[in-house]
Amino acid sequence: MTHSPTSCFDKHNLRRKCFxxxxxxxxxxxxxxxxxxxxxxxxxxxxxxxxxxLSYVPLPSEPxxxxxxxxxxxxxxxxxxxxxxxxxxxxxxQVDSLEENLCEGAFGIREPVEGICPNIDLEKVELxxxxxxxxxxxxxxxxxRGKGCYDRFLAGLLEQRKAGSAPLITGVAxxxxxxxxxxxxxxxxxxxxxxxxxxxxxx
Numbered sequence: 001m002t003h004s005p006t007s008c009f010d011k012h013n014l015r016r017k018c019f020x021x022x023x024x025x026x027x028x029x030x031x032x033x034x035x036x037x038x039x040x041x042x043x044x045x046x047x048x049x050x051x052x053x054l055s056y057v058p059l060p061s062e063p064x065x066x067x068x069x070x071x072x073x074x075x076x077x078x079x080x081x082x083x084x085x086x087x088x089x090x091x092x093x094q095v096d097s098l099e100e101n102l103c104e105g106a107f108g109i110r111e112p113v114e115g116i117c118p119n120i121d122l123e124k125v126e127l128x129x130x131x132x133x134x135x136x137x138x139x140x141x142x143x144x145r146g147k148g149c150y151d152r153f154l155a156g157l158l159e160q161r162k163a164g165s166a167p168l169i170t171g172v173a174x175x176x177x178x179x180x181x182x183x184x185x186x187x188x189x190x191x192x193x194x195x196x197x198x199x200x201x202x203x
Contacts, residue, residue: 010182011143011146014133014134014143014181015134015143015145015146018134018143019061019133021174021176021177022061022174022177024176025174025176030061030063030064030174031064032196033174033175033196034063034064034065034067035067036196037063037172037194037195037196038065038067040194040196040198040199041065041068041129041194042068044199046126046127046168046170047127049126050077050126050127050168051078051124051126052077052078052080052120052121052124052125052126053078053079053080053125053126053127053128053129054079054080054082054120054127054128054167055069055079055080055081055129056081056082056129056130056131056172057081057082057102057109057110057111058131059131062131062172062173063131063172063173063174063194063196065129065172066098069098078094079095079096080092080093080094080095080120080125081093081095081102081111081112081117082111083105083112083114084105084107084109084111088147088148088149088152089149089152089153090149090150090152091119092120092125093111093112093117093118093119093120094112094117094118094119094120095112095117101113101116101117123160123165125167126168127167127168127170128167128168128169128170129170129172129194130142130150130154130169130170130171131171131172132150132172132173132177133145133173133177134173134177134178134179134181135171135173135178135181135190136178136179136180136181136182136183137178137193137200137202138180138202138203139182139183139202139203140171140183140190140191140192140193140202141181141182141183141189141190142171142181142187142189142190143181151186151187151188154169154188155188157169157188158188168191168192169188169189169190169191170190170191170192170193170194170199171192171193171194172194172195173194173195174195174196175195175196175197177195178193178195178200189202190202
């Protein structure tokens with residue numbers, strides 16, 4: 001299937017549709033779906049083998065993977081969580097406790113405390129869990145919230161990908177948010193998508 005670039009107007013409409021689909025999910029439904037996604041992820045070979053991972057602090061509308069974060073899986077892992085600087089760029093810092101190492105940051109989202117949480121060595125990252133407003137399971141294209149933070153961060157991994165050493169990039173969203181989305185030239189596609197109905201490998 002051939003995909004043409006998505007215009008800003010199209011993205012605005014797509015976000016509206018995705019947020020409408022999210023509003024149709026109750027708090028209980030989102031919690032159930034998040035629990036199933038944690039179960040799927042815990043059995044995912046790429047997750048089990050990864051020693052260094054990047055994750056996210058969920059907004060109320062996003063899948064909550066906190067039950068798996070840090071050590072509940074029984075697997076020793078180093079976790080990085082994002083912080084946003086004044087230029088809307090992402091950096092990832094190591095978090096050892098979701099209760100003690102996070103404070104309110106940009107856009108009211110909790111992020112690692114500067115000066116306490118050290119930066120993650122991105123060259124050692126093996127798996128990235130990326131939230132999004134919507135994803136295309138065929139192309140791996142991602143629809144973000146419009147700030148471009150993840151777009152810029154993921155673009156920095158292109159050289160690693162060319163060298164064959166890039167981490168596995170996994171988009172995370174409820175299945176209601178998976179559908180046709182035309183990628184743009186600057187988009188870095190997801191390798192796979194995690195939803196409550198399974199793990200979808202992108203072509």
